[in-house]
């Protein structure tokens with residue numbers, strides 16, 4: 001959005017031209033003129049104009065902002081059931097909606113409704129917008145974008161939250177571009193100031209937390225990391241309104257076609273859902289040593305392997321198992337950290353685990369600051385001993 005110049009009012013004094021940091025202002029026929037491609041709407045020229053001929057414009061956007069109502073959560077389905085982050089987002093959206101006097105609404109796009117609306121109400125939704133049909137059985141970028149955008153244009157939400165999952169990260173930016181609004185990706189905190197959502201996310205390499213608002217365009221949009229918020233305990237007594245919506249544009253994606261779905265090498269347990277995460281870092285020294293973590297993980301009923309970014313970069317484990325700021329956030333019952341230093345970006349993804357057990361040969365490693373149990377020693381020696389002990393315990 002560029003600044004607006006009232007040509008009638010402009011007296012051609014040129015004082016604005018010199019103040020523009022991007023050189024977007026020039027004179028044309030004795031009047032100030034703005035190049036919309038280079039104007040960054042910084043407003044430097046606004047105060048400089050002696051006759052008030054320049055404004056930041058935005059009247060249409062302000063109107064748009066005033067129109068938005070309600071907080072929406074996009075429901076993500078897996079095998080026909082909402083995934084964990086949907087319930088987490090409904091819980092936080094319900095609290096934020098109560099804070100600003102709006103409603104918490106869930107958007108369900110799928111093959112059929114079944115008993116899903118009841119589950120969404122129990123988790124905090126007041127309204128469920130449902131778009132159903134066989135064509136929505138599997139996630140499809142264009143079909144889902146079309147459905148969501150038609151709904152949003154009809155009901156004008158104030159804000160929309162998506163899980164920062166593979167599908168959410170694919171869908172949300174496309175919708176934001178289509179609706180000509182902003183998107184704050186990968187948020188780790190949410191709050192309300194009036195009807196503005198304050199989206200918080202790590203910035204500058206995780207060294208600061210930035211709080212971002214989208215004050216003019218609607219809907220305000222963001223993706224939120226799974227496991228950052230806790231889902232509310234389901235309240236089966238809650239009910240709400242179901243709005244069935246018939247979408248006009250049902251054109252499927254020609255860009256993305258899913259040919260085959262396969263489990264990743266690391267198996268079927270998602271790291272976000274695991275109760276025990278056995279993680280390793282560069283301190284394990286080699287891919288072969290790292291493989292011992294798999295031996296350890298299978299000894300637990302719901303255990304899986306995790307890793308620091310350093311070992312993902314080394315190729316010892318798939319990115320799907322990276323824990324941290326640019327990986328996954330995990331909150332298992334037990335988190336093992338073998339040879340992981342505990343960089344701030346790693347801690348961002350695991351410090352909320354119930355119990356953290358760290359093994360590091362450096363007694364001053366930062367990981368020990370968040371660990372309940374710490375062993376100063378060589379992870380390569382301790383890991384096989386621990387595996388042997390647990391095996392012996394299980395056999396006994």
Ligand SMILES: Cc1cc2nc3c(=O)[nH]c(=O)nc-3n(C[C@H](O)[C@H](O)[C@H](O)COP(=O)(O)OP(=O)(O)OC[C@H]3O[C@@H](n4cnc5c(N)ncnc54)[C@H](O)[C@@H]3O)c2cc1C
Nearest residue numbers: 281282283308309310324325326327339341346360361379
């Ligand atoms: C924008 C950005 C995003 C990032 N995102 C992530 C992220 O999502 N996840 C992540 O993990 N990192 C992330 N990082 C990288 C992060 O800053 C660290 O570089 C990384 O976590 C280090 O991994 P590490 O602890 O395995 O390795 P190192 O820092 O090299 O630490 C190895 C540790 O092993 C110990 N050690 C060595 N030998 C042994 C042994 N034999 N026995 C026991 N201990 C031993 C050492 O004392 C040391 O503490 C990010 C960085 C940036 C800039």
